[in-house]
Ligand SMILES: Nc1ncnc2c1ncn2[C@@H]1O[C@H](COP(=O)(O)OP(=O)(O)OP(=O)(O)O)[C@@H](O)[C@H]1O
């Protein structure tokens with residue numbers, strides 16, 4: 092029977108746990124990013140999708156630079172059709188790739204960017220005809236936007252995140268995403284493969300203890316598709332002596348096509364309509380980026396319409412040279428245009444079933460993910476390939492991945508616990524081999540689908556210093572766009588010296604070099620250290636205890652006395668020579684010769700400082716914009732109020748109003764002339780000056796009604812206090828009302844004094860008092876009344892002791908007073924004392940109830 096290894100992850104969540112800091116997840120799609128936040132607060136679901144500024148649940152993965160401004164997500168997408176060269180999309184697919192591949196990705200999608208090749212490995216994009224940015228920096232900006240969304244939803248700083256990546260991302264792409272996230276100030280708890288996130292979301296609320304299930308997840312997004320077979324099952328483990336069943340899931344197989352997605356379908360429509368336009372006009376608009384951008388936008392729209400309709404109209408305003416383009420397409424024609432793509436889209440599914448040696452009948456379910464799977468023809472071809480197996484949509488095709496990643500983020504962060512458990516075994520996407528020096532054979536380090544995370548040690552029989560290189564397994568495929576199979580190369584030194592030093596030893600095995608690798612939960616492979624291991628035997632003297640008394644008395648049968656007898660036996664220690672196995676581990680020097688995917692700390696810090704600077708500029712711009720808007724709207728609304736509110740003439744003189752109006756006009760003129768380029772502080776200063784004039788006027792206007800209302804409330808509270816005093820007299824005779832009466836009189840005097848002062852002041856002058864002062868006095872007085880009314884009655888003397896009379900019944904001790912008790916003379920034994928106590932309605936008991944109800948509001952408890 093197969094040994095079950097404990098899962099790499101146990102999710103343990105408790106909805107009651109207190110969150111120390113919120114965490115978030117990003118499904119970093121090629122076209123759309125979806126952000127989820129985990130924030131445990133009472134009364135709200137702990138995990139939710141973060142809405143963007145337009146209240147949408149997904150945001151475009153783009154950044155744009157236009158006229159010195161940086162735009163992100165929807166704002167950036169808004170200018171894509173007009174300025175395609177300024178809107179940077181597909182940067183997720185450009186990071187970590189050689190320059191040649193980056194350019195190929197852009198041209199395949201008709202993206203007219205100004206690339207500057209810094210080296211075969213590094214390409215930058217010149218944005219806005221000025222600054223050069225690397226794709227990692229652009230991706231960092233996009234991820235920074237996601238962080239901003241999480242923070243806006245939580246209303247606090249959020250740094251920790253899990254970011255999903257497509258399964259086909261290799262070593263350099265994964266490291267690039269981490270570097271980009273760090274540049275955005277994100278602490279990457281882990282990257283997560285998209286299929287693992289979807290599987291976690293699928294399995295978290297299900298029980299697999301009765302039977303294992305194989306589930307196939309098929310995702311088609313904008314630019315890629317994958318099919319993954321995942322086993323959901325359970326294992327038993329002893330917990331506190333009991334057998335407990337734990338659910339887990341494990342990746343069994345995965346295949347992908349990193350170049351087929353919804354965008355390919357759109358591009359077929361672009362080609363189709365471009366040709367149609369060419370037929371009509373003789374112009375091939377594909378040479379003109381703006382025209383292509385317009386076609387792309389409409390093609391996407393038409394494609395999505397065709398998912399629900401059999402026909403779609405197609406119209407592009409001023410496609411080329413002021414000529415509009417009008418056409419239409421049927422679903423059938425669209426399906427024919429993409430005929431080869433349907434076949435291609437099924438291949439990952441067929442391959443993965445082949446890999447795991449299963450037929451579709453053996454699958455429990457097929458779950459569709461990603462926007463691309465909404466296309467009816469794709470669903471049809473997938474269904475055909477699966478035979479009778481129905482396609483399922485238990486998961487939200489758009490949000491399952493980000494929600495699963497959010498669960499994982501919560502699990503690996505500190506401080507959040509939910510009460511569900513599931514183990515997760517994800518697998519390595521690519522096999523990795525090592526080669527010693529140039530001529531060594533390939534040796535497998537990481538087999539494909541090896542469970543992650545894992546630490547691996549590999550021994551190399553090297554007797555001298557050597558070079559080592561890591562490569563993607565030549566038997567397997569390369570990540571999309573990666574040209575060189577080599578991942579990294581190292582020099583290991585110190586082996587020669589160690590061999591020279593220890594070869595004369597009595598070696599029990601040849602000296603070897605041991606390499607320690609780690610494959611992280613993000614799927615990033617690292618060589619952490621190397622050491623030379625020397626195993627040898629040696630004669631060593633060891634102390635041996637020899638008994639000198641052969642006849643130890645063991646007469647007693649009790650264990651205790653046996654122990655006594657043994658320890659008391661005479662023993663002698665002698666030294667004996669013995670052959671002992673020994674191992675010496677000498678750390679080797681590890682030098683990185685090449686690592687195309689690695690980013691130095693300095694490099695990341697440089698990305699970060701550039702992004703921080705941009706964020707500062709954005710914040711400054713936003714503040715300036717805000718301050719300008721505030722001033723503009725103050726001028727506009729105040730002028731309107733001066734014009735329309737009649738009571739303003741009561742609280743201001745004609746002269747005051749005219750002067751104020753003149754200042755408002757002057758500020759308005761400045762705003763649209765010199766003020767155009769003013770700073771936030773200048774706008775704030777102007778606003779402050781206007782408010783210094785306007786606030787007293789509007790305060791007086793407000794006080795015109797607020798003051799009498801406050802006085803009315805004060806009188807009301809005096810009436811209430813009278814009622815309370817009356818009630819105390821009847822029901823709470825122990826309360827003295829002297830203090831309340833005294834303070835009530837003071838309030839009456841104050842009201843009279845203030846009203847007579849106010850009568851001498853004109854309405855356009857500073858009022859003698861404000862409603863706020865009145866409410867402060869009312870509050871003080873009400874507190875006094877409430878405190879006085881809550882006074883407890885003096886305690887009744889206690890019935891301290893109960894003595895038993897001769898007959899065995901109980902009665903109060905003679906001489907004790909019991910003022911509240913109507914029954915119970917010394918001779919009464921008709922009821923027990925307990926019963927007598929229940930009958931007494933002592934003031935103390937009533938107060939205790941009152942106190943309880945007033946100090947323990949139920950709401951606070953919940
Ligand atoms: N109703 C629909 N009909 C057809 N296609 C659709 C529909 N809705 C969305 N799509 C397509 O789905 C794709 C986007 O899907 P999704 O959001 O899953 O992609 P992504 O996650 O950004 O990309 P990827 O997973 O490739 O990185 C786009 O090509 C979009 O046009």
Ligand SMILES: [Mg+2]
Pocket residue numbers: 119120121312313461
């Ligand atoms: Mg996706």
